[in-house]
Amino acid sequence: MDRLSQEIIDRIAALLPEEKLEMTGLPAAGNSTSGTNPSMVKKLICKMRRAKDGSQTLQQRNALFKSSTQYWTRASAATISFRWQRAIEPIVYASLHLGYPGLANLRSALQSRPERRAYLRSLTVVLALTHEHWTGLGLRHDALQPLFDALGGGGEDRNARVVDLTLRFRAGHPDLRHRTCQGIVFDRHHPGKPLLGAMPCVGTLDFTPARPTTEKERRNVLQLHLTEQARLVARCPNLQAVVWHYAEEQIASQAVRDAARDAFADCMAEQLAPRRRITKVSLTLRIGRLGLCICAPSSVGADSYEDLYKKLRAATMHVTDFCYAGVVGPSLLYDDADAGCWLALRNLTVGMALLTPAGQFYLRGDAASPIDLDTPLGQRVARHDGERYPGDPLLLFREKKTTTTPDDATMGPLLSAFARLLERLPVLETANLLARCGGGAEEEEEEEEAVSWAVCYCAPGRTSAWMGESEMDVERPRVWFVTGRWRPGDGLVRAFRRAGEGAGHGGRASVMYWSLVDAPVCI
Structure with a gap:
């Protein structure tokens, strides 16, 4: 918003001459006496004064309705642009759809004006993963660091408003479609810095993927592994709702599907059971x-699902x-x-x-x-x-x-x-x-x-x-x-x-x- 506002100021100022420019074609304000059609109150006052002082000239009476001339200046253009920016900021920040570049801009905007955090309502982050973010064993931890940098920090004022965060991933390179077919996992053996920080402003964490209309876009949709989705709950201390979504249809092996389900059940029970503030839970x-x-009805995984049901009921005893x-x-x-x-x-x-x-x-x-x-x-x-x-x-x-x-x-x-x-x-x-x-x-x-x-x-x-x-x-x-x-x-x-x-x-x-x-x- 800062950069956009400054561009508008510069463009308006470049079109204005150094001297004053008279405004034309502007409608009069509600309490203004300008124009050729004065209000009824002004007409009544004029009639009373004309009866009291018959010596007034026509020119003197018309002077009552003549307003002072308004002018455009570079200063007035900057002021109007500044007011326009302040007026639309709550609308712009209420619903944002960002990628990696947008997260950097959001961080800069929130640092310049921390009160903008109160405008955040819904934030959809779509991270395009490339080989820069990928190791031989999984995703680098710092791949999510821009998100934590943008939503982390800011003091206690952020707790006044909660943000609905939808986190999505897409393949920035075709090779990553195959590397992440069973879900994105983090490489915890990578020597780089581990994921640091928290997002206390997040009230709803949603992993629902996008539903693109073309086949190419559909192939580029990536999903975070179920266990990693459950672990990210710990990074949101003020979380009130969580929406987990996982497509088992992308995994061909029944053993891998059961293992992912079992690992999620254990992690969910660990993260969700003590979090009494989380009152809304959705799992797909x-x-x-x-x-x-599902190549045959017998390949569903009965034991794994029964274990999931048991832990799911225990972990969601407090939800509404x-x-x-x-x-x-x-x-x-x-x-x-x-x-x-x-x-x-x-x-x-x-x-x-x-x-x-x-x-x-x-x-x-x-x-x-x-x-x-x-x-x-x-x-x-x-x-x-x-x-x-x-x-x-x-x-x-x-x-x-x-x-x-x-x-x-x-x-x-x-x-x-x-x-x-x-x-x-x-x-x-x-x-x-x-x-x-x-x-x-x-x-x-x-x-x-x-x-x-x-x-x-x-x-x-x-x-x-x-x-x-x-x-x-x-x-x-x-x-x-x-x-x-x-x-x-x-x-x-x-x-x-x-x-x-x-x-x-x-x-x-x-x-x-x-x-x-x-x-x-x-x-």
Whole structure:
């Protein structure tokens, strides 16, 4: 901003002559008497004075409305530019998208005016990695040093405002695509200086990668290893929310996927459990398409996922908002040994992949390859007429192509665990269990061919995007089955009617069914 403001000052000053330049064509201010159309108040005053002193000349009366001439000068141009800069700085600094050069400029700008730190709201950093940042074993520690230099320091004033930091990486050289295919790791054996400093101003740390539209840009997207993502949490002492994202679909070996998952679970439990200020946690583990990364249903990694569920529940006992997308098992939602976890949870979103940890399919007919096994967390309910609104992904049921009928042997235990979770939690407000199958998640035209499946819960007085503007039984807990033509059995309906018992609403929950074709009905 400093450099931009000085350039504007220089350009304006270069166009002005040394002498004064009269301003022309400027609108008069609200309290000004300039111009040919004086205000009614001035006309009244003029009339009163004319009646009092009939000897006034026409020239004397017109002098009342004639304003002093205004001039442009180099000093006035500099003043206006300075005021313009101060006016737009909060807007510019509120949302920044920077790379390595931008981080250096940001550091300089914050050092020149520390009060600019209060303007920071959202910061997206995309680091283009080259061979300069890479060793034979991984990423140099000083590759992230410009980020810490820009957001570190500044005293205690930074704690007044928190920054939402989104950290992304891309390949600045094609060779790095292959070197980092299993995730970026730091070379801790490199003789260079280790990563120093902290980022106390960061309130949200987000590792969600970009979704480019071209194949070339998609290949250049790199991801940080899951364990390294968990370790960076320690560098943000005032962190309040963390969003982890990892694409297992880029790793071909099942052993490597399990090892990465196990290492992340250990590091997450170490970093997250004692951090009570972190109240919002999101974890996405993309497994891609059947037939590509997951070569067979048995290659999911049941033991690794069960260990992850156990440590994830223990580490997030204090959170209020929790999102998970990936392979889901009943033990993630409920376990008799962990009946005391998630007592502070208010909002839960689970995007379930189509495979269980044991490699079984949740929905019938899903063995036809290739299908996308993942569920994006940003799904929203469709319109009745099927019209796509800007920003709203379309939710369609195309049962002629893909079935939404669940397999009772696999989906039954998961829904029972979900019902017991809704029954137990005392302050839960919303909970969504989402599934998606069909077309690829990356292509918009394929996404329209997807079949979506959802079970949603809302506490009394709360609503959800899946329910639209429905006001059915809004004073009671509600459970919605947006499940195509499949309806839950009587046993499941009785279990879900106990939703909200832990919050004092026992036995009063309404169970709704909505096919998105017919009107919602109460079961």
